[in-house]
Amino acid sequence: MDNTSIIHIKDTNPARTRLVADWQTLMRTFIRPESDTGRPALIKYMEQILFGLHDFLKTHVGITEEISLKELADRFTDTRISDHPEKKLEHVIADLIQGIAPHAVNVASPFFVGHMTSAIPYFMVHLKTIVTALNQNVVKIETSKLVSIVEKQVLAKIHRLIFNSDDAFYREHVQNAETTLGCFVEDGTLANYTALWVARNQLLKPKGDFAGVERSGVGAALRTYGIDRCVILATRFGHFSLNKAAGLLGIGNENIVTVDTDARGRMDPGALDRTIRILQESGKSTRVMAVVGIAGTTETGAVDPLDRMADICRKNGIHFHVDAAWGGPTLMSEKYRDLLDGIAQADSVTIDGHKQFYMPMTCGMVFFKDPSALDAVAYYARYVNRPGSVDLGIKSISGSREANSLVLHSALKIMGSKGYALLIEHGIETAEAFAQEISKRSLFELVTPPTLNILTYRLCPPKLREKLQGGDAKEARRTARTINEINIALQRLQREAGKSFVSRTTLGGTDSLGEDRVVLRCVIMNPMTTLDTLKAVLDEQEALYRSYLV
């Protein structure tokens, strides 16, 4: 049974039951049709994809159609692969466009301001299509050749954007088979893993008879170094991939030590200094493996004081990793690049391509100041990735890998850093204007003003605000919980109405009572999102509140 077609379209293929797997037909899918009839058909499908989807993205300005997850899930329960072909390409494409897309999420809508996913320039689709059609595997030169070389160049360009070393440095390393300035990975999570993997291996390196943690494991490493545990320091706004990294790497996620922040959610350098001292004085049983600075926290967009953190790390000989998955591309804006001051002193940096480089899902990158750092995680095999080869898979957390570097290579040529800067500046300045608008409206409260292009706020009616600030602690606490419930309901109502989407998160213990605060979260990255868009989002929230929540 074909579930997809139930949703929207009639069965456009009455001959389906006669489809059979057949060698000649199959071969034609490998040898593309060259006939006068075949070629236009392939183009027609691509036109359907480019413009069929585009029309959907234009028509459904809302987030998705109104249909519950449960209803959708009930339609996708057939778990048998059919023996014979069920459909031809054109019907499968029609199903995807008419059956799936309308129930996917329209992340390209200017009203979709809840997550770090947005519209991408249309040319990104063309570029990714080229990557797909070439089907190179950059794990090794034998399945990529020039594409691996292009990748090394792109890595050097982004490395230079971050670390800004001199010409001689880049001349030496850009195409050096022995050294590596960074690595493309699936996403920011894998970039963070890679950085902390390197930090772990550099800290627990070979020593005497001990062959190093990578070879002998964390247990043997701790015994050799006479310590109980390694810790990673970050604020509580660190991305949850840091916890996953500590778990995965055998360090244990309880060994992420939280450093206090200032009122804006940025790491307090004094607290970092004190935390390191306390840990060092704990009878040598604990070693600090890395300090993580965040350049754009996921929840509020706050940027840690990277320069002061870098100083403290250097003084103490600690690996300094900067998670700039979100904020990294801000370096292309001459106007705002100062926000990331100190990033050039990091030992490693994470940046996501599918975030503010506006690439399609997904592309992460990790960079190392020291072009030999990735040697700490080098692996070889007998049939590929032999020592001395240019094979990019030697120092990479993944194995097979698509050539997303070609997309970034091309996008940098089409956009220029000034093109990207325009997008980034639009986001920051629109977020700033939005913050002012929120502050002007009595029903709302700005919770975290934007540093970059992310802010949080909440609906907090004046009457409840008074109660919150009144003398009765018990009453205030109850009110705090009520406000949280209102915001949870509000976000859900707006999402379900399907016209616009903000996300929500919970900022732990941030109010004067030490209670968690539920906040609405906006990420302004779509250039089509203007202050008017955001005013409409607030108007809708006010209307929803008045209709359903008072």
Add this chain to the structure above:
Amino acid sequence: MDNTSIIHIKDTNPARTRLVADWQTLMRTFIRPESDTGRPALIKYMEQILFGLHDFLKTHVGITEEISLKELADRFTDTRISDHPEKKLEHVIADLIQGIAPHAVNVASPFFVGHMTSAIPYFMVHLKTIVTALNQNVVKIETSKLVSIVEKQVLAKIHRLIFNSDDAFYREHVQNAETTLGCFVEDGTLANYTALWVARNQLLKPKGDFAGVERSGVGAALRTYGIDRCVILATRFGHFSLNKAAGLLGIGNENIVTVDTDARGRMDPGALDRTIRILQESGKSTRVMAVVGIAGTTETGAVDPLDRMADICRKNGIHFHVDAAWGGPTLMSEKYRDLLDGIAQADSVTIDGHKQFYMPMTCGMVFFKDPSALDAVAYYARYVNRPGSVDLGIKSISGSREANSLVLHSALKIMGSKGYALLIEHGIETAEAFAQEISKRSLFELVTPPTLNILTYRLCPPKLREKLQGGDAKEARRTARTINEINIALQRLQREAGKSFVSRTTLGGTDSLGEDRVVLRCVIMNPMTTLDTLKAVLDEQEALYRSYLV
């Protein structure tokens, strides 16, 4: 300076120096051109991509043009991102097609039989383009909605192909938000990491005051359980991602214990049994974390005796992981699925989509027999992936993730399992015929006959073969080395000639002298690769040998 255009094309854009980053132009790349002139242009670009590349793939039947890596590398040394746009989309596409593609590797050629990368059906390009244009992020339902539901269905279909549980099981789990039948990952390497991550966490689980290895780390876990180390058992033909996994997970890659094989490179179940017993008797200081069976070794395509290994693992309560990255889709062939007997008894299974599902780079998958197994690596965050949600990112090694599941979902409908079976059977049967051809030619020696569609052989002139078998051990050893050198040179000469490509690897200690043997390796997966193609590969090798190596 624009390096790309130097290679092949004249500067097609004399106005380049006048390109400037401009907000209105930029906005047009987000709002796709709707004018009568704009729309055809976008289609024209796509036509260029589909057929420009196709023409390249047809013209260059060889692997790549003759140009050295060094020469290419010298052209990609500019490490500055240009301030202003350098090129328009049409020129960037022209550069990619005329400047990059001819120096990439034509993995689609029938003469490219050296690696697990080959031609893909053309519709895969269309399907991936849809995924790109939709730009969903399946880490959470809020950026994917129906697409996450489709992904759960596809996972159930492949789970059923492997484990073949009953209808009630799949009814319960296919759309169950609490359970997970598997996970899409970047590639087989990450699939293996995930499987062994789960195995580690299940073995070193919480106990009394100990919160489990994920929470407290490998050091605390070993202390709690009173052991020195955990080990993973596999043959020496295990993929190098197993070593990486042991390193990454803090187990230590020296704790991959090698189990002996039979003459065909398959794990010897008796040796497995003995190895486990010896480890168990080693004063309880070692615990076996997992046994890994391989269903299609990367080097020779051998399949371990999965059923007997499963019995041994069950008897000893050990996690049994099957790395079927390569061989998994063989299950769709009724004729050859018996080769994987026992896979249904595995605890976890790796399968790659970009290998024998003929998907574009890259798509890995990992499956678990127990739908709760992935709970051992569950992570939550405050702004997404909250407990109880359908968010697929809760139990996933990566974070942001593109919706490759839509490609497989659609491909299964277009191909049917019988369509895939035709491809798989063609590979196995062509490899068998190729093996016979090699055996017929006196200049060659078949080293590992194919089980699936991979074989290894070498050029071994009769005169040298005699010396090898002669009485003088020293002479034989020198001859063995000479034969290795001949094969290394032969593979390089053929690769550099650019007409066809086989890979090479070194099978350790496999000859009667215990010397390493360098072998040529062929992977037959392209349906356009016929016995005639392979005869031509051998003819060329004979000619190269006679011209350069005698």
